[in-house]
Amino acid sequence: MWFTIGILVGALILGLIWLMKRHNFSLTWYEWLIGAVGLLMLLFTIQNYFGSLAEVEPKAANMFLLVIGLPGIILLALSWQLAARRAKKA
Amino acid sequence: MNKFHTSLSRRDFMKGLGLASASIGAVAAVSPIFHDLDEVASADSSVNKRPWWVREVDKPTIEIDWDKMAALAIPTEGCHLPPLLAEFVGWDRVNTAMAQGQTALKEGAQKVGSREAISLLDTAIQEASWPHFLTQAGWREPVTPVLADPAPIPELVGSIMTHETLGVAKWEGTPEENFALLKSAMRFFGAGQIASIELDTNVKKMLYPQDASRMFFNGPIMSYKFEDVDKGYMTDTNYVIPNTARWIVTYTTPMPKEMYRTAPSGVCYAANMSRYRLNHETMACVQQFLKTLGYQGLQSAPFPNGICPSPAVGTLSGLGEMDRINQCVIPEEGAVVGIYKFITDLPLPVSKPIDFGAFRFCHSCRKCADTCPAKAISFEEEPTWEPAGPWSTAGKRAYFKNEPECKLYQHSTGATCQICTGVCVFNVNTKAMIHEVVKSTLSTTGIFNSFLWKADVAFGYGHHDAAEWWDLDLPRYGFDTTMGVRDGGYGK
Numbered sequence: 001m002w003f004t005i006g007i008l009v010g011a012l013i014l015g016l017i018w019l020m021k022r023h024n025f026s027l028t029w030y031e032w033l034i035g036a037v038g039l040l041m042l043l044f045t046i047q048n049y050f051g052s053l054a055e056v057e058p059k060a061a062n063m064f065l066l067v068i069g070l071p072g073i074i075l076l077a078l079s080w081q082l083a084a085r086r087a088k089k090a
Numbered sequence: 091m092n093k094f095h096t097s098l099s100r101r102d103f104m105k106g107l108g109l110a111s112a113s114i115g116a117v118a119a120v121s122p123i124f125h126d127l128d129e130v131a132s133a134d135s136s137v138n139k140r141p142w143w144v145r146e147v148d149k150p151t152i153e154i155d156w157d158k159m160a161a162l163a164i165p166t167e168g169c170h171l172p173p174l175l176a177e178f179v180g181w182d183r184v185n186t187a188m189a190q191g192q193t194a195l196k197e198g199a200q201k202v203g204s205r206e207a208i209s210l211l212d213t214a215i216q217e218a219s220w221p222h223f224l225t226q227a228g229w230r231e232p233v234t235p236v237l238a239d240p241a242p243i244p245e246l247v248g249s250i251m252t253h254e255t256l257g258v259a260k261w262e263g264t265p266e267e268n269f270a271l272l273k274s275a276m277r278f279f280g281a282g283q284i285a286s287i288e289l290d291t292n293v294k295k296m297l298y299p300q301d302a303s304r305m306f307f308n309g310p311i312m313s314y315k316f317e318d319v320d321k322g323y324m325t326d327t328n329y330v331i332p333n334t335a336r337w338i339v340t341y342t343t344p345m346p347k348e349m350y351r352t353a354p355s356g357v358c359y360a361a362n363m364s365r366y367r368l369n370h371e372t373m374a375c376v377q378q379f380l381k382t383l384g385y386q387g388l389q390s391a392p393f394p395n396g397i398c399p400s401p402a403v404g405t406l407s408g409l410g411e412m413d414r415i416n417q418c419v420i421p422e423e424g425a426v427v428g429i430y431k432f433i434t435d436l437p438l439p440v441s442k443p444i445d446f447g448a449f450r451f452c453h454s455c456r457k458c459a460d461t462c463p464a465k466a467i468s469f470e471e472e473p474t475w476e477p478a479g480p481w482s483t484a485g486k487r488a489y490f491k492n493e494p495e496c497k498l499y500q501h502s503t504g505a506t507c508q509i510c511t512g513v514c515v516f517n518v519n520t521k522a523m524i525h526e527v528v529k530s531t532l533s534t535t536g537i538f539n540s541f542l543w544k545a546d547v548a549f550g551y552g553h554h555d556a557a558e559w560w561d562l563d564l565p566r567y568g569f570d571t572t573m574g575v576r577d578g579g580y581g582k
Contacts, residue, residue, distance in 0.1 A: 047523045048523055048524045055522060055552060056558070057522075057549070057551060059549060060550055060551060063549045065525075
């Protein structure tokens with residue numbers, strides 16, 4: 001599973017860089033930071049969600065979605081919105 | 091464009107939906123519905139999950155003709171026993187082959203210190219691996235039953251080879267070498283973590299003068315004695331330990347965490363008892379292994395405590411740390427573990443105690459105390475030097491437990507309690523990454539301890555329903571046997 005996730009994440013990051021170059025756009029350091037933290041939290045959630053299900057701990061699995069997964073998605077969305085609104089203004 | 095796009099009409103889409111619904115309906119119709127455990131137990135093999143590349147077929151892949159099938163008169167199929175083998179090849183050939191084997195073993199044993207395929211060490215683990223059904227783990231050395239009739243090859247059948255029968259000196263190695271060999275052998279025999287300490291004057295202060303394990307069978311209380319003798323022995327009233335036996339080997343016998351999480355229940359009780367059964371086999375094998383090498387492993391009984399409190403020597407030897415339950419919690423195995431020890435004259439190194447933050451964590455965590463129905467576990471923030479009662483060993487600053495109340499409640503359940511052990515935060519499994527993060531954190535700093543145990547409760551770790559256990563597809567013996575495995579491989 002992690003092999004596939006690694007390829008997907010790598011492809012997404014490469015795609016992002018390719019898009020940025022194509023549109024002559026760059027992310028600020030804090031947008032990178034917020035996005036990276038959000039992505040790490042999302043990956044951490046995925047591992048612990050499926051890990052907890054394998055441990056027969058469904059409540060723990062759902063708590064990971066809520067406590068770490070949701071903030072991770074919010075951070076990713078925040079990074080995206082910061083970049084999108086800055087691009088719109090420009 | 092057709093190469094890159096498929097065109098799907100609304101009619102086809104609705105048709106597909108209809109087919110999918112019909113499929114789901116059909117699957118639901120033929121899926122078994124279980125109303126109770128008896129129905130589950132009598133269900134077909136579909137509950138026995140196998141890898142996807144294993145297919146169920148109507149006939150075995152080997153052809154069978156039932157008209158020609160007939161049972162043999164006696165089980166000669168594998169020619170396992172010499173008399174059965176002799177039926178087909180004659181005693182001369184059997185005797186010759188087995189005499190050649192004896193010669194190979196004796197010649198191999200001459201290679202002092204060798205780990206080769208035929209050597210004293212190799213023979214020791216070979217001999218130790220099969221006599222568990224012939225011997226009884228206990229204070230006495232393994233006993234080989236006397237055969238009623240003369241065996242066709244007396245020196246082979248019913249006998250156990252030792253360094254003496256092989257005509258060589260006993261095994262000699264450095265303490266470190268000995269420990270490494272013993273660890274490998276004991277893991278094979280069923281032990282988990284293994285450590286050793288010296289039986290010095292301080293440790294001797296913890297030894298009970300008397301052994302109570304025979305009280306399980308209304309037997310007499312035995313006394314422990316140390317004497318200047320070569321071998322330990324037993325009389326009707328005493329277990330005698332040779333003064334040359336200066337080492338205590340401590341080890342764990344894993345137990346099923348998933349069963350403990352159902353406490354109080356019969357399922358949990360079965361898990362609790364499994365350690366005695368497993369240790370019985372482990373210890374019988376260890377004793378034979380040491381005997382072949384020329385040493386002794388002395389363990390008074392497989393039942394509780396033996397010669398001294400197991401958590402005490404477990405902690406001193408570095409198997410784990412003391413906890414709020416007043417037991418020893420193991421970093422790799424948690425609280426759901428049986429701790430055993432035996433005394434040996436095999437020279438061994440002295441293991442150091444360990445600190446993985448467990449005892450410090452117990453200062454904050456009260457999960458076991460909160461869940462104890464008998465309120466027998468201390469709620470105090472700090473451990474104390476004052477024993478909870480005369481049943482406890484003084485001389486340690488610990489969380490003492492009200493053992494009589496604990497045991498009374500256990501007896502009253504009809505099974506066992508063990509809730510405290512089952513819900514302990516250190517019992518987590520290893521699949522989710524969070525456990526490694528938490529263990530690393532609490533081993534490094536104690537400032538998150540209070541938050542972490544509350545998070546453990548909030549995330550729902552701890553008690554499970556006993557009924558759920560019957561539906562789980564667990565590893566053999568019910569516990570994770572992959573300790574020592576690193577990233578799917580084996581360490582050195």
